[in-house]
Amino acid sequence: VAFYILLLLLLLLLLSFHVDHAMSTNDYIDSRCSITTNYTDGSAFEVIMCSLFSTFTNDPVDSFPSFYKATLVNGSDTVYGLVQCRSDIGQDICKKCISNSTQQVIKYCPNAMDVIVWYEKCQLRYSNTNFFGHLNVKDYGSWNWIEDKMEHPKAFNEKLGSLLKNLTDQATTVPNSMLSMFPMSMFATGNITYDDLQTIYRMVQCTGYSRADCKQCLNGTRFRIPTTCHNAHGCKIATGSCHVRYDMELFYGTPATPKPKSNSRQRPSTQSSNSLPPRPSPSPLPPPSDSSPPSNGASNTMSGKSLSLSLSRIHMTRIFYICRQKTH
Known part of the structure; x- marks a missing residue:
């Protein structure tokens, strides 16, 4: 009897894990990955791409933007990125979706330099060419x-x-x-x-x-x-x-209320090298400075942000190794 009880408990545990895993991954819809432009592991593009992912997920929940575009520059390498959440979801759900997309995109589009990945509640796009303001209806x-x-x-x-x-x-x-x-x-x-x-x-x-x-x-x-x-x-x-x-069933909520927010952050250009020093121990990164006013703590507000940033070698190196740990 004890054996069958133990077996039943194990089956329930496995079922619970399967359900939890499905709930955490079935938000993925589809992706489009470039097949002609690719980067190599450890390249300057991968370093700056990881910096982009960190930039997109740095903001705290109560001021997390539902629309964010960024341009990051490292010497001759540039990456353009954009994330957007559905306007009817809260900032906590938005941040979870964006964080999930930055951690899983390498699995769907390994080494691709031009990527769009769609989830039920958000999307992530980045490229080595400037796509801002260019209508894209071909990739779907x-x-x-x-x-x-x-x-x-x-x-x-x-x-x-x-x-x-x-x-x-x-x-x-x-x-x-x-x-x-x-x-x-x-x-x-x-x-x-x-x-x-x-x-x-x-x-x-x-x-x-x-x-x-x-x-x-x-x-x-x-x-x-x-x-x-x-x-x-x-x-x-x-x-x-x-x-x-x-x-055929109701799936959306009330659209978020727009919240005024400062839309730009700039830092002076800094020359950087593409070579990487020996791997340091990862340490928490302080959030970038922001001139935005204090958040009102609303859980379902809509805000946008844009960023143009030239990165220092030390800043990128720290982010790169943390990013590699999360995505590999």
């Missing part, structure tokens, strides 16, 4: 529940198209004053009745582009739905510039 990822299909696909897609058009108009009517301060504010949610018993819920969001580019991206995504989602009950399509999701 998707996720759907193909096992559950709608019985009347024509009527279903007509309803989806109508809802997407309305949400596109809603997301792209953000005032210029709001858009300049909060590039992540092109976000909209809504629902439409499909039949007497079912409702379609939908969300759209753009990634820091003009209203015209946002509309072009969302309209282009609409035409991908029939061939990509295959009339599934739920689906998400994400590009480098926008993403849409729909489901």
Whole structure:
């Protein structure tokens, strides 16, 4: 009897581990990795990429930005990076998603220099070429529940198209004053009745582009739905510039309230060497100086940040070894 009780406890423990592991990893949607531009392990690009990851995750939870773009320079090497969270999630969830993406991206795109990785609640993008302000609708990822299909696909897609058009108009009517301060504010949610018993819920969001580019991206995504989602009950399509999701169950929350925040930090340029000294013991890194006002402690506020930074050799070396420990 004791043997069977012990066996049952072991099975329950394994099941619990499996569920916890699934819950921590199933947030991943898709990724796109360059196949023509790659870096070598220990190269200057990997060092500066690790510095970028540290930069994106440095802020404390109560002031964590839901939209952050950064340019980091190390001599002749430059990396451009961007992270964005859904505008309806809290800062704690946002930070966890971004931190998770920076730790797992190497697994999905090893040694790639041009990368987009999408999660359910956030996305991470970085490249050795400047992609800021350039519309990207060619690279896209998707996720759907193909096992559950709608019985009347024509009527279903007509309803989806109508809802997407309305949400596109809603997301792209953000005032210029709001858009300049909060590039992540092109976000909209809504629902439409499909039949007497079912409702379609939908969300759209753009990634820091003009209203015209946002509309072009969302309209282009609409035409991908029939061939990509295959009339599934739920689906998400994400590009480098926008993403849409729909489901037959409510999946989104109340959009975050924009919070004013200083949008730039600059440091003087410092020449740095690409060679690395012997491996030091990792030590905690102090957060970069920030002229932002104190946070009001809100758990669901929306803020944006941009950073242009030239890194010192010592700063990059410390971050590099800590990053290697986390991602390998």
